[in-house]
Amino acid sequence: MPVSIFGAAFHEQKLVKKALESFYALGPQTSARILAKYCIHPRAKIGTLPPKTVTALTAELSTMTIESDAKKILHDNIKRLRDMGTYRGRRHAMNLPVRGQRTRNQIETARKLNKVERRG
Amino acid sequence: MASSTRQGLTSALRGVTRTLNGKRPPLPKQRLQTLRLSGGSRCLSTESITPAKAIDIQGLAERYRIAEHARAVPVSASYFSRTPIFNDRYLALDKLARSYTNLPVVPPADAEPVVWKNLSDLRRSIGEQVKATDYADCLAIVRRLHQIHPDLKPDIVKEALDDFKRDVQGFLNRPVPIPIDKFGRALGVGKRKSSTARAFVVEGDGQVLVNGKTLVDYFGRVHDRESAVWALHATDRLDKYNVWARVEGGGTTGQAEALTLAIAKALIAHEPALKPALRKAGCVTRDPRRVERKKHGRVKARKGPTWVKR
Amino acid sequence: MSAPSCLRCLVRPSAGVTVSSLPRSSPLAVARAAPFSTTTANLRPKKEVQTGGAPKGHVRSGKMLQLGKFKKGKAGDRGRTPAPGERKAYRKRITLSNDNAIPVPWLTDLGPADLANPANTARIMALPTEVQDQLRASEAFKPTQCWGMFRKPAVLVRKETIDMANRMQNAADKRHTLRLVVSGDKLTGKSLMVLQAMAHAHLNNWVVIHIPEVQELTTACTEYAPIPNTDPVQYMQPVYVLKLLQAIRRANEGVLSKILTVSAHPELSQSMPPNTPLLALAGAAKEPDAAWPVFQALWSELTAQGANRPPILLSADGLAHMMKVSDYRSPAFDLIHSHDLALVRLFADALGGGLRLPSGGAVIAATTRSNAPRTPSMELALAQREAEANKGLGGPSSSGAVEVPQRDPFFRGYDDRVEAVLRSVQVLRVRGVDKLEARALMEYWAASGMLRATVDEKAVTEKWALSGGGVPGEMERAALLTARI
Numbered sequence A: 001m002p003v004s005i006f007g008a009a010f011h012e013q014k015l016v017k018k019a020l021e022s023f024y025a026l027g028p029q030t031s032a033r034i035l036a037k038y039c040i041h042p043r044a045k046i047g048t049l050p051p052k053t054v055t056a057l058t059a060e061l062s063t064m065t066i067e068s069d070a071k072k073i074l075h076d077n078i079k080r081l082r083d084m085g086t087y088r089g090r091r092h093a094m095n096l097p098v099r100g101q102r103t104r105n106q107i108e109t110a111r112k113l114n115k116v117e118r119r120g
Numbered sequence B: 001m002a003s004s005t006r007q008g009l010t011s012a013l014r015g016v017t018r019t020l021n022g023k024r025p026p027l028p029k030q031r032l033q034t035l036r037l038s039g040g041s042r043c044l045s046t047e048s049i050t051p052a053k054a055i056d057i058q059g060l061a062e063r064y065r066i067a068e069h070a071r072a073v074p075v076s077a078s079y080f081s082r083t084p085i086f087n088d089r090y091l092a093l094d095k096l097a098r099s100y101t102n103l104p105v106v107p108p109a110d111a112e113p114v115v116w117k118n119l120s121d122l123r124r125s126i127g128e129q130v131k132a133t134d135y136a137d138c139l140a141i142v143r144r145l146h147q148i149h150p151d152l153k154p155d156i157v158k159e160a161l162d163d164f165k166r167d168v169q170g171f172l173n174r175p176v177p178i179p180i181d182k183f184g185r186a187l188g189v190g191k192r193k194s195s196t197a198r199a200f201v202v203e204g205d206g207q208v209l210v211n212g213k214t215l216v217d218y219f220g221r222v223h224d225r226e227s228a229v230w231a232l233h234a235t236d237r238l239d240k241y242n243v244w245a246r247v248e249g250g251g252t253t254g255q256a257e258a259l260t261l262a263i264a265k266a267l268i269a270h271e272p273a274l275k276p277a278l279r280k281a282g283c284v285t286r287d288p289r290r291v292e293r294k295k296h297g298r299v300k301a302r303k304g305p306t307w308v309k310r
Numbered sequence C: 001m002s003a004p005s006c007l008r009c010l011v012r013p014s015a016g017v018t019v020s021s022l023p024r025s026s027p028l029a030v031a032r033a034a035p036f037s038t039t040t041a042n043l044r045p046k047k048e049v050q051t052g053g054a055p056k057g058h059v060r061s062g063k064m065l066q067l068g069k070f071k072k073g074k075a076g077d078r079g080r081t082p083a084p085g086e087r088k089a090y091r092k093r094i095t096l097s098n099d100n101a102i103p104v105p106w107l108t109d110l111g112p113a114d115l116a117n118p119a120n121t122a123r124i125m126a127l128p129t130e131v132q133d134q135l136r137a138s139e140a141f142k143p144t145q146c147w148g149m150f151r152k153p154a155v156l157v158r159k160e161t162i163d164m165a166n167r168m169q170n171a172a173d174k175r176h177t178l179r180l181v182v183s184g185d186k187l188t189g190k191s192l193m194v195l196q197a198m199a200h201a202h203l204n205n206w207v208v209i210h211i212p213e214v215q216e217l218t219t220a221c222t223e224y225a226p227i228p229n230t231d232p233v234q235y236m237q238p239v240y241v242l243k244l245l246q247a248i249r250r251a252n253e254g255v256l257s258k259i260l261t262v263s264a265h266p267e268l269s270q271s272m273p274p275n276t277p278l279l280a281l282a283g284a285a286k287e288p289d290a291a292w293p294v295f296q297a298l299w300s301e302l303t304a305q306g307a308n309r310p311p312i313l314l315s316a317d318g319l320a321h322m323m324k325v326s327d328y329r330s331p332a333f334d335l336i337h338s339h340d341l342a343l344v345r346l347f348a349d350a351l352g353g354g355l356r357l358p359s360g361g362a363v364i365a366a367t368t369r370s371n372a373p374r375t376p377s378m379e380l381a382l383a384q385r386e387a388e389a390n391k392g393l394g395g396p397s398s399s400g401a402v403e404v405p406q407r408d409p410f411f412r413g414y415d416d417r418v419e420a421v422l423r424s425v426q427v428l429r430v431r432g433v434d435k436l437e438a439r440a441l442m443e444y445w446a447a448s449g450m451l452r453a454t455v456d457e458k459a460v461t462e463k464w465a466l467s468g469g470g471v472p473g474e475m476e477r478a479a480l481l482t483a484r485i
Helices: A016-021 A028-037 A051-062 A068-084 A087-093 A108-113 B002-012 B029-035 B057-063 B084-099 B119-126 B132-146 B155-162 B222-228 B230-234 B252-270 B272-280 C027-031 C086-092 C129-137 C159-174 C190-203 C238-251 C253-258 C278-282 C288-302 C319-323 C342-352 C376-392 C416-421 C435-447 C457-466 C472-479
Strands: A003-005 A008-010 B014-016 B186-192 B195-203 B208-210 B241-248 C123-126 C154-157 C177-184 C207-211 C312-317 C325-329 C335-337 C361-366 C426-430
Touching (some): A003 A051, A016 A028, A028 A051, A028 C325, A068 A087, B084 B119, B084 B132, B084 B155, B119 B132, B132 B155, B186 B252, B195 B252, B222 B230, B222 C457, B222 C472, B230 B252, B230 B272, B241 B252, B252 B272, C123 C435, C129 C190, C129 C238, C154 C190, C159 C426, C177 C190, C177 C376, C190 C312, C190 C361, C207 C238, C238 C253, C238 C278, C238 C288, C238 C342, C278 C288, C312 C342, C319 C342, C319 C361, C319 C376, C342 C361, C342 C416, C435 C457, C435 C472, C457 C472
Parallel strands (some): B208 B241, C177 C361, C207 C312, C312 C361
Antiparallel strands (some): A003 A008, B186 B195, B195 B241, C123 C154, C325 C335
């Protein structure tokens, strides 16, 4: 019986902490604070949460800038750089490292992620 | 020596011309001195120790034809062999052995323990490439002579044997006896691998403290605990002594076995009669094995690098 | 009771290999090989053997240099993977009997007064069956203890045991509360002292509430929730309390069924008229949410003034976990002190003397040396109590005045709440057994066929010295478990 939090379905054996951290822009620090706020112990699993807490978690997450909101901010920032015509913006657009790394090899991450609509 | 020199001279001077009449030229003293063979070394010595008796050249010349130039002749016939000094000694020993063959002997075990020079020692000391078989034969004679009853051993034999003794005689080392101090403690020191243990053993009821901890706290393995107190255990003294020990270096096994040796030594200080029992239990001898050094071209001391054909 | 696993074939009992699953019943299995096998995997019906086709593995297998630590192909069929929780259950299972052990004829069952009788010093006595069940219900047995080696569980009556049982008896008679901390070195038998205290309590019809592992309460692995209307905020642990209530119910069934409630408890969802047996009250909680109010009601009934209640034994193992800041976080993201967890606070209050038991009883907590956080305050407090007790006795004759240890002025990690709790407890220090007790132990082992040696003065002395002066756990390791090391 999957449990839905903030639109995502999780298996009931999944740790609540890990489930929270699966959202973009929600890391260990934030997830620990959310758990403390709703008095969920760090080793709790999704299946043990009462429905009340699940809805509360969804409500909490909806107030935060996570997922598409956080991505939007990131994209806006890069787009601003690009529109200004800066070197950094250009490097983003060219799928190349932005911060002065060498490009002879080992730039796979930049190749994969850097673009104006940056992934990840 | 003198007679042999004279005989040597006779042949040496053979061929000297008889032109020595009237005012004969002064005798070449140095030349005569060169004729004297030095005792120890093979080369002819020019250092005169005592001048030889003046040789009546004229008398000789009257009797023989004397050559103008004398040729040096060695004293010993061994001079022309491969190992002259060794041969001389061998012959001297052989002669001694034959002449004293009737003296009473002691069994080899009762003879005073001596470390003889081994083959390389002997070669180094006399500077000759002695053959191994010759050395073995010679040492057999040495051993036979050494067995002669010490009270009846002639001095000449003792001197001859001294040549074959090593400079450092390990058997003369006497261990310093371990004292028991005013508190009744005996301090034994033991080593194993790279561990060192000092154990104070006192009479008591079987308590053991190692570096301030109990045996159980200090050694996690039961086997190590057993080997640490093995000396007491093997002699049934586990409940009669207390041990306070300091151990340093190495790992648990080394420390435990260093402790075995340390406790055994201290126990022997308390009860010397236990030594045979402890030796039987393997607690008396220091285990000399160490970690073998790593060699180049090898992964460890001996392990070869991995190698796959094709 | 049978052995937990068949020793001959080493098959896990939970692996589902019963006699009926052997190929006997299947007509197709007649031609198969003999059914005896040592592994579960081989007991399963074999799949069709591949015939023809390409040979398995790499062409140059055996000639390639394997550099990595991990082998590539998984070799063979591994059989059924264990179900979730099965491995843990297997690890935690408790076996109290071994049919292969020789029964010891001279073993007598414990009676109500036996543990307090000095004549029983250095005797091995068996736990009666009903006490076994009670102790098992409250998880007093631990998997690390060697119960499974003998025909029936038996305990050694030590001097400390008799001392403790007498103190308990005294407290019950005078309606005092004995507040005792059992401390000592590793493997000296601290948990077993608690077990003996529980056995004594059960035999004398006390009510026993036991927390088997305090760390389960404070290492943030069970649910917690703030209790409304408390200042400072306290936290209940509903799931754990429900489990505890069920354990209490099973362990104290006989006693609780005879006690009747004196007041109605309107705060409970279920109606509890007065004169209901406490057993029914303890069973009122079916959901974790209801557990804490029920526990509070039960506690208030047990400690009701005026009513004729039996003495209570509160016991816990692993005191250090109770005396630290827990791993739980408050909604403000601050760490919660263990004493703010309601159940722990109840125990701590009882141990500190703030909570009196009107009908008398005992609060006994054991420290742990193997899995314990460092708690400087607790260590200091216990050392102080011990030194004070020695001073009261006149101290050891050799050293004269005993120094009571003081706080290190340059250390910041002390905890005032902990020291307040431990200000007036008694400390029972458990050490190694003496030679008489060691001999009794070894004779029992030998009589059970677990120690194959003649037990004489020499053997006893040897094992006693090897175990660091008779530490019982180490004696077990040296004498019983040598094959395992």
